[in-house]
Amino acid sequence: MNKGNRLIKSIYTTLLIALIMLLMPAISWSLDLHTWSEDEKAVLRSLWIGSLPPLPEDPSNKYSADPKAADLGRKLFFDSRLSGNLKVSCATCHPSNMNFADSLPLAHGIGTTTRRTMPLIGTAYSTWLFWDGRKDSLWAQALGPIESPVEHGFTRTQCASVIMEHYKKEYSEIFGPLPDFSERDLPLQAKPSADEPVALKAWITLPREKREAITGVYANMGKAIAAFVGTIVPTPSRFDLYAEAALRGNPSAMLAAMTNDEVKGLRLFIGKAKCTNCHSGPLFTNGGFHNVGVPQPEKLPPDSGRSDAIAKVLADEFNCLGIYSDAKRSDCAELRFMDTATYKYFGAFKTPTLRNVAERAPYMHAGQIPSLRKVLEFYRDLKPGQRAADLEHGDLTDPELEQLDAFLRTLSSPLKFAE
Amino acid sequence: MRFFYAVVSVCLVFSGCKTMEESPQKHGAFTRHYESSLFQVTKMGMFSVEMVVREHDLRTGVNTVDLILHDKNDKDVIGARIEVTPWMPDMGHGVFEKPSVKEKGGGLYTVENIILTMSGRWELRVSVTADGMKDSAAFDFPDVKVDRGHDHKMVESPTDLDLSTxxxxxxxxxxxxxxxxxxxxxxxxxxxxxxxxxxxxxxxxxxxxxxxxxxxxxxxxxxxxxxxxxxxxxxxxxxxxxxxxxxxxxxxxxxxxxxxxxxxxxxxxxxxxx
Incomplete structure (x- = not known):
């Protein structure tokens, strides 16, 4: 019995050694590629979707986590009655079947804007909204396009009419009774827009209490839309499966999640190419503003980006410190301590998330670059001395660009949102 | 003579430029006095403008330059009103902050607070109003580079950083x-x-x-x-x-x-x- 056992054992051992020797070349080769140092693991963990905290509540919007508000917000998001031509809704530029971002270089509502539609993935985590960060909350952002003459071409007075007519019950269940507006209180073309004197005059000649009541309804609309848009988050991508497997030490799951080329791209991304300087954290963005030197399209006016937006967000009636905000002063640290050195931000735009980036051509703030590959080439080909130190990407070769391109495609995943 | 001292002192302090008093270069009616200066005759031929860039090179960030003005008779231009506009011809934009101009005497003017917001091609457009005449010149800087550091050159991280709190x-x-x-x-x-x-x-x-x-x-x-x-x-x-x-x-x-x-x-x- 003992002998037999020993024999079987030794046969097994021999077989095992033979198997290991057979697999040795493959294993040792991929060990290099798939072995991560503790420092590298810390970076993988920081990018992994598991590091994304639960949806944060926005202190300036006390309805941000209210499912009823999200429900109303979803209806408003898809409602094209909130536009001058009854054809434009938030979903026009942010279609839900296209990852909430159209594929045009410049956003197109009633007219054409001067910037690319932004992704809505994980916006609840954003400090600054829009390419230039001229809004400091998602609800304040949601209100911008509605009164923009080239987007919804609508007014807050018309919004109040739509709420009264179509959403009165839902509105009052969330925000309390809707103020009583007579037809005279809601002129069609009235809004505090410095670029539209007719509408501005109609607006400022309304009694002050009426203006505040109308703007209150408008702000609540924004808060409902934000409660919905804030639920749009990514689900685990192939990169996340890989990172999780690497952190748990599960080699077969690692190999199943990403190809060797994609992993090489990941190594470049967090290493030599230094992409994580700006594309950091589980949403692959530091939320900051950087002038990367992408040329402004000739047909568009010059765009100063963030430097022009600093005064705008401070002056915004819907900012964190404004009367329509639900935040305490101490909740508004980002606004209070905002850098006001405008010259540092000339031509700077917000670092966008790289989640689902492959699904979202064309790229950059005015859709200047048609493909991911071309974006990578753009960063590589920036002349030394003409690029900021944040943009030192090493001397990347063509095959390395391909690996980075392949890696970026592993960041795609279906989006999750309140249905 | 006053002018000579003013310029020499500027040169000594900031750029170590060499005067060419002994072998002046002629540009039509005008004379170029300083070897390391950038020299322009204004568009309508009223003045000559010599520009001395401190630190030898414009960079992104805050810059200072000195301007030395002469008229057709090679006299120092005193009491001129000077405006300097940084301009990016390829991008079609300037900057928000206006440079400040201080007259130092003897035809010397110091232009401070020239804020260049990005790398690339810049022009410094100089408009001069003096003795009831107005004229302008543009200095071309085809390759303004990124300043490595807002107060200093870019520094490599030392290997033995003292991280104590x-x-x-x-x-x-x-x-x-x-x-x-x-x-x-x-x-x-x-x-x-x-x-x-x-x-x-x-x-x-x-x-x-x-x-x-x-x-x-x-x-x-x-x-x-x-x-x-x-x-x-x-x-x-x-x-x-x-x-x-x-x-x-x-x-x-x-x-x-x-x-x-x-x-x-x-x-x-x-x-x-x-």
Whole structure:
């Protein structure tokens, strides 16, 4: 019995050694590629979707986590009655079947804007909204396009009419009774827009209490839309499966999640190419503003980006410190301590998330670059001395660009949102 | 002669340029006086403008240049009204902050606060109004480069960074320590530091004025926020609110401290990781 056992054992051992020797070349080769140092693991963990905290509540919007508000917000998001031509809704530029971002270089509502539609993935985590960060909350952002003459071409007075007519019950269940507006209180073309004197005059000649009541309804609309848009988050991508497997030490799951080329791209991304300087954290963005030197399209006016937006967000009636905000002063640290050195931000735009980036051509703030590959080439080909130190990407070769391109495609995943 | 001294002193102090008084170069009716200057005759031929760029090279950020003006008779142009406009011809834009011009006498004008916001091709457009005449010239800078550092050249990270959170100030006037409200010091999160200020022998210092300069020496940029320092309730305790680090890497935080009778500064290193 003992002998037999020993024999079987030794046969097994021999077989095992033979198997290991057979697999040795493959294993040792991929060990290099798939072995991560503790420092590298810390970076993988920081990018992994598991590091994304639960949806944060926005202190300036006390309805941000209210499912009823999200429900109303979803209806408003898809409602094209909130536009001058009854054809434009938030979903026009942010279609839900296209990852909430159209594929045009410049956003197109009633007219054409001067910037690319932004992704809505994980916006609840954003400090600054829009390419230039001229809004400091998602609800304040949601209100911008509605009164923009080239987007919804609508007014807050018309919004109040739509709420009264179509959403009165839902509105009052969330925000309390809707103020009583007579037809005279809601002129069609009235809004505090410095670029539209007719509408501005109609607006400022309304009694002050009426203006505040109308703007209150408008702000609540924004808060409902934000409660919905804030639920749009990514689900685990192939990169996340890989990172999780690497952190748990599960080699077969690692190999199943990403190809060797994609992993090489990941190594470049967090290493030599230094992409994580700006594309950091589980949403692959530091939320900051950087002038990367992408040329402004000739047909568009010059765009100063963030430097022009600093005064705008401070002056915004819907900012964190404004009367329509639900935040305490101490909740508004980002606004209070905002850098006001405008010259540092000339031509700077917000670092966008790289989640689902492959699904979202064309790229950059005015859709200047048609493909991911071309974006990578753009960063590589920036002349030394003409690029900021944040943009030192090493001397990347063509095959390395391909690996980075392949890696970026592993960041795609279906989006999750309140249905 | 006054003019000569003015220019020579500028040259000695800032750029070490060489005068060409002995072999002046003729440009039509005008004379070029300085070898290291950029020379232009204004568009309608009323003045000559020589530009001396301090530090030899325009860079992104804040720059200073000197202008030396002569008229057709090679006389110094005194009391001119001068406007300088930085312009990016390829991008079709200028800058928001106007440079300031100060007359130094003898036809010398110093132009300060020329803020170039990005790298690339720039023009400095100079308009001159003097003796009831107005004329202009444009100086071309085809390749303005990124300034590596907002106060300094880009610095490589030393291998043996002193990462201690308690230090004596540079001249030994104070002992300073800090504690972050979030540990380890986070990336991309606004947070507060508590700073303790003591004399070297350990007694708390209240009522000091503290200012802060955060910087990323390898990248040449500072913090993305403007932190504020206020005095805490405890003796010698100060709160620094609004600190945010935008990326991993080597950061330095320099505190400038002024008490009733002493001033000193201290620099802390941080090595931030994801």
């Amino acid at each position: 308690e230090k004596l100030t540079e001249h030994g006037e104070f002992r300073v320590s800090y504690k972050s409200s979030a540990a380890p010091v986070p990336i991309n999160m606004i947070h507060t530091w508590q700073v303790r200020l003591k004399t070297p022998d350990g007694s708390s210092v209240s009522g000091a004025h503290i200012s802060l300069d955060g910087d990323m020496p390898e990248h040449g940029h500072g913090l993305p926020t403007e932190p504020e320092v206020s005095e805490g309730v405890e003796q010698g305790l100060y709160l620094v609110e609004g600190i945010k680090f935008s990326m991993p890497g080597w950061w330095v935080m320099k505190f400038n401290i002024k008490s009733a009778n002493k001033a000193d500064s201290v620099t802390f290193n941080l090595l931030l990781k994801e």
